[in-house]
Every structure is written in structure tokens, then in C-alpha cells.
Amino acid sequence: MKLESLTQSIGEWLRGTGPESDIVMSSRVRLARNVAHYPFVSRASEQERADIERFLRERIASVPVGRGLEYIDVGHLEEIDRQFLVERQLISREHADAQGARSVAIDRMEQVSLMINEEDHLRIQCMHSGLDLRGAWEQIKVVDDQIEKLVPYAFHPRFGYLTACPTNVGTGIRVSVMLHLPALVITRQIDKVFRSLHKISLAVRGLYGEGSQAMGDFYQISNQTTLGRTEEELVEQVGDVVPVLIDYERRAREFLVRETQQNVHDQVSRAFGILRTAQTISAEETMQLLSRVRMGVMLGLIGDVKIADINSLLVRTQPAHLQKLRGMELDVNDRNIERARYLRQHFEGGDSGRASVN
């Protein structure tokens, strides 16, 4: 197992480099596909799940994009390793918790991941840093086309690509962006924004962590319907609304700086102070404080901290990552202590050590 090597790297989507990456964390496109000659996963027997897994793995391995992928047998992983892959967004929580033969293939950049035997036989995901839905779509299209040459995907002339749940039928596409919207949260405009998104049938959900409590100011916007529009139209539907949200968030940030300069500076400085000095800290609080610091960096209130570092800390301070980094299992209390230690070390040593509050 090469999971250990992943703890040393960070995924491309965390680099904080793409367009608009001060607000858009990542852009993702996902396709749901099923093999036509097997029952859907929830109805497949243990043997059939193993057959599906092998059928898809062999074919994926023999297409050009499949050759550079790393295959991970999720069904035989320890719980902590499955959790680790969830934290990196390489597999879904459902895939981690499922039963039977299942696997994931990922590329070295951690941009592409192919889940076998999730809710559907195959879930292809492509994730890019910043606002780059078009790039993610162009990339996933190539992957999908190559696999379809060798795999007869279940298809209905009128309903399109067939999926286990009718909510995904048709294109099978889910287009989403992960947004960091702290100023809209602080100025209490976020609910209003979400209500307007629902009206144009886009779904919004918060980023969830330990204990499935909504945390921080990270939100995922995605399309709700998959049938009746082309993939390009659905990519555009999500893509079109993002600049509007970016504009709202920017204006809210300007407002905060203009009207509550001391307040926002104080909040950001306190958040940074706690992260650098705490002796024990929960995942939720860490996420909340990192969110504030991230905004502070963007507003120029904190110097010498890189966005990529904050993004990376958001993932590396989560439970499975902490335990992998430490090389041992830790209970909640020990994790909180270890998390605080890791944060102190991170902000004291290395490049960020000289980080200063301006």
C-alpha cells in the first residue's frame, strides 16, 4: 500500500493556484456509469460485485489514461485508511462505508479518481484547483471516452446513461465548486444567497467534518438535475453562477474592511493567535479558525502565510491524516493535543514561521 506516500504530498486541488482561488477552492466534475450486463451495486451479489470490480479494473488498466493510475483495494483497507481517502476527497463517505469488493484508481496528481462499486458501478471524478470547471470537464471527457471504448455502459435511447438512482439518470454528471465564503457568513447574507440558488435548481451543502456537524465557511454548489440538458449546459449552469457569488463575497469582504476594519482585523489576529498557541484543539474549531486566517491572508491582514499552506492544513489536521502523520492510532483527546502540536509546529518552523500579523 502506498497510502503513506500520499501523506507527504498534497493533491493538485489543494494548491490554491487556479483562477479565483482566493474564493474558489476547487472545481469538480463527476460522472456516474454502469455496466449494462450486471445488476446495480445494491442488488448485486457478493460474487457479482467481485466480477464487476475485476471487469472494470482490467479494462480501465488497459486504456491510455488508466496506465498511470494507482489502484487501491478499498474493500481490504483498514478503516483509518478509508477515512484518509475520504479526507482527501478521493473516495466518498458512502464508498468508504460500503460492503464488498470495491476499489479506487487515482492519478499521481490526485486530479482523477475512479471509484468502482460505489452507488454505481463506476464513478469518475476529476478535480482541479480554483475555478476550472471547463478544464475538469475536458479532462473527464477524455477518461470517459477511453473507458467507453471497452466498457458497454448501460444506455437507454430516451433516458440516457442509466444509474442506480433516478436522480442521476441521463448525463450522470454532477458539476460542483467548493467555495470559501467567510465574509458572506459574517455579514449574514449567506442564507439569502442560498435561497436564490435553490430557485435556479442548484444544490448547496456545507463541508462536513468529524461528527457530521457543518463547519467553517466552505460550501459546495452543484447542479441538481442531470437529465434534459447537455453536459456542457450543466457545466455552464454551475459555472455561470460562480462569478456572481465571487462578486458578492468580494463586496462583503470590502464592506468588512471598510466598515469594521478593527473588528475584522481583531478576529483574524485572534484566530491566528489561537492556532499558533493552543495546546488542544478540535477539528471543528481548527476549520473555523483556518477559515478566518485564510480570509485574513486574502485581505492582506496576515503576511507570509501561503494559501496553499492553509489549504493543506485544512486536510492534514483531519483525524485520519493526523494519525497517519503521527504513525499511530489516537483517540479524540489525543488527536486534539496532536492537532494543536502540529499547528504550532507548522506556524513556528519552516517558511511560515516568520509569519507576522501586519
Place this chain on the structure above:
Amino acid sequence: MKCQQCDKQAVFHITELESGAVRELHLCEDHARAYLNQSGGEPSQGGPEDAEEATPAAGALGVGQTADELAILDQRACEMCGITFFEFRNQGRLGCPHDYVQFEKELEPLIANIHGATEHTGRRPTRANSLPEGTEDLTRVIGLRREMKEAIALEEYEKAKEHRDAIRGIEDRWVVPSEPPPSVADDRGAEGGPA
């Protein structure tokens, strides 16, 4: 889950489209019958006996059936994977690709509800060998496998062999054998799928 109108177990899960808004109903058998039998489409407050008129509620996932009709529909099973419509309504997951053909009439209003459309306009597969776009022909293999197993269990080996040959015939048309790329196939062993 409990019935929304009494303490009994809810066994009917109905998605109702009302003036553009989706509403979920979870009802026990008696209340579902009362609901589906009444004219207005509003769940009645009384018991099942106060519903006399059998005017079906339009737009329900039960597709305007009376409770009796719905009960019959619920028992209908997919010819390929064997899932009943009742199982689908309870789990929210279909059993196999053929369900979209088998339950087409019932799924269509549900799909229209969810997506506001029933026609796929996106990408379509391109196939060699003049195979059709739709994969219904290949999906028949699911049913044939089931029949083959049943024949083996009954020790009807002649019949089982016929099914096996039929499966091979269909798969030969549809499934491209994977040309094994030697290097990839070899170093996968250690962390690949189940042995």
C-alpha cells in the same frame, strides 16, 4: 419511519408534485389507501373509511392508482434482476438497467418530477459493429444468468447449457475482450482487487 397521520409504520412513500413544488408523503397502508382514493389530493384527517370516491391523486409516484392498483404494481418484479417496485420505492435504488424499461410508465412521472424533463439530450455512445445505442439486448444477460443458476439448482443441465450459450452469444457481440497490457496486469497483484 412512522405514518404522518398515525403511529403505524409508513409503507407508502409518495412524491407529490403540487403547483411546481415537490412534497413527500409517508403513510401507512390504510392512510395511503384513503389518500389515494379521495378526490382532492389532500390527506384526509379521518380514517380510511371516510374516503369513498376513487378519484386518483394525479402526479403521485403511485401514478394515480387506487391503493389496490398500487398494491398490484408493488408486486410487479423486474424480469431480469427480480426487484419489485415495492422494494424500489422503499430503498430508492433500482436493481438493474432493465428496470427503466420494465417500470418505464411508473418511473417517467418520477423522472419528470426530479429533472423537469424526460429526454436525454447529452452525449451518446458510438458503437461499432452496427450495435444499437441502447443496451437492452446486453442487459438480458442478467436474466439469463439467473435462469441458468435456477436450472443448475434443479439439475437441468441441458437447459443450463442453453442459457450459458445464449449468454456467450450476447456477450460476444457486445463485450470487447480486454487486451491485457502485460506490465500493468503484472504489478497490480499486490494492491489490486480481491484475489
